[in-house]
Amino acid sequence: MPPTSRPLRKLGFLTIGLFDEADPRRGHESTLEIIELGERLGFDSAWVRHRHLQYGISSPVAVLSAASQRTRRIELGTAVIPLGWENPLRLAEDLATVDLLSGGRLNPGVSVGPPMHFDQVKGALYPDTADAEDFGHGRVERLLDFVRGEPVTDFSGREGFEVFSERVQPHSPGLGRRMWYGGGSLRSARWAGEHGMSLLTSSVVKAEEPDGPYDFAEIQLSHIRAFRAAHPDGEAARVSQGLVVIPTDSASPDQRARYEEYAAQRTPRTTEPQGPARLLFAPDLVGTSAEIAERLDGHAAFREVDEVAFALPFTFEHEDYVQILTDMATNLGPALGWRAGA
Secondary structure, three states, rough: OOOOOOOOOOEEEEEEOOOOOHHHHHHHHHHHHHHHHHHHOOOOOOEEEOOOOOOOOOHHHHHHHHHOOOOOOOOEEEEEEEEEOOOOHHHHHHHHHHHHOOOOOOOEEEEEEOOOHHHHHHHHHHHHHHOOOOHHHHHHHHHHHHHHHOOOOOOOOOEOOOOEEOOOOOOOOOOHOOEEOOOOOOHHHHHHHHOOOEOOOEEEEEEEOOOOOOOOHHHHHHHHHHHHHHHHOOOOOOEEEEEEEEEOOOHHHHHHHHHHHHHHHHHHOOOEEEOOEEEEOOOOOOEOHHHHHHHHHHHOOOOOEEEEEEEEOOOOOHHHHHHHHHHHHHHHHHHHOOOOOO
8 A cells, every 4th residue: 555644545436427418318327327336346435526508417416316226335425516506495405305315325515606607597597686696605604504404494383284394304414514515725625624514626726826836736735734724623524535537457458548548638737727717637647556556645635635536537438437437446446555345
């Protein structure tokens, strides 16, 4: 096992759940099959991305509800639900329902900010209240209160034959401790810690220093440390890292070539901050499990975590994901010190 400061305790994966517009059911079924495979391989968690008005999962809570009935052990997460598209009260009801159906295995990850392409979609999403909507952290605070059982109304009790509750129903007592925040900036990491959430990191961070240096791992490491310094649980606060990782141990020559081409096309965006938001991307890791383990051993942020949700690359075929996940569980995970069921 590489001499990491935190031995890898939980191995997870993240999928976007792409589908063909002409046959969307097949794409969703593929996602469910991948989650089932993950459980058989011993993965600790499976996470789904959220995509609106695209050909990817737009309703991860519904997909995970289905997954909860086809699995028994694996944890199920969202990475992440953009709350700008959601009513926090209604979302709290859905999350609690799925958590109960899953037996307490749901790990909801959320983020804030205006919906993507807001000017083009606000007329459909918020026709009367677009200018009044709060897309900041206050939206997360509302969701946390609702999930954790805080009152949402001053009315409760019996009215005729019906009985009303002052808090969201159903209530799932453990769910409030399994809420995650997807953050890529120092401010968001601190905020998540202060509010007792867990932290989802990814392959994107905000390069906040205008003149550099632009070291992705060191920037992400600063976020993790700031988060834990602000969290009531301190060093025990949960952080999961979500780099794009593609092991090739059992890949065919054709698969290896496609994987390497995919990573090469995305490499230019890793050399300097991108766009007005100054987003810095991590390189995709492609190679044998031994090669990837060596690179992760030198990654400052990876050495600080004991949970990962390695992201599956976009646009690959179902068979490719089967190969990648199998190599992750049978080769890469053990190379990082992970043991299924440990």
